[in-house]
Amino acid sequence: MLGWALTFLVVAIIAAVFGFGGIASASAGIAQFLFFVFLLLFVVALVARAVRGKPPV
Template identity: 60%
Template sequence: MLSWALTFFIIALIAAVLGFTGIAGAAAGVAKILFFVFLVLLIVSALVGALRGKKPM
């Protein structure tokens, strides 16, 4: 999921450089949403792993 966020961020940067502000804004918004979803899933996964008592790989 983090790779999708990075992909949309790169698309936003390229679109911004080329002057496509609408596409750049939309891609940046999607990248931001995906990043926060990834961050929430990472925190939930870490908490579940800590509660189960298993060591991380």
């Protein structure tokens, strides 16, 4: 999922360089949303691993 967020971020940067403001804005919004979803799932996985009693890696 982090890979998709980075892909949309690169698309947003390239679209902004070429002057496509709408596409750049939409891609940046999607990248931001995917990044926060990834971050949330990462934290949930860390908490679940801690609750189960396994030490963090």
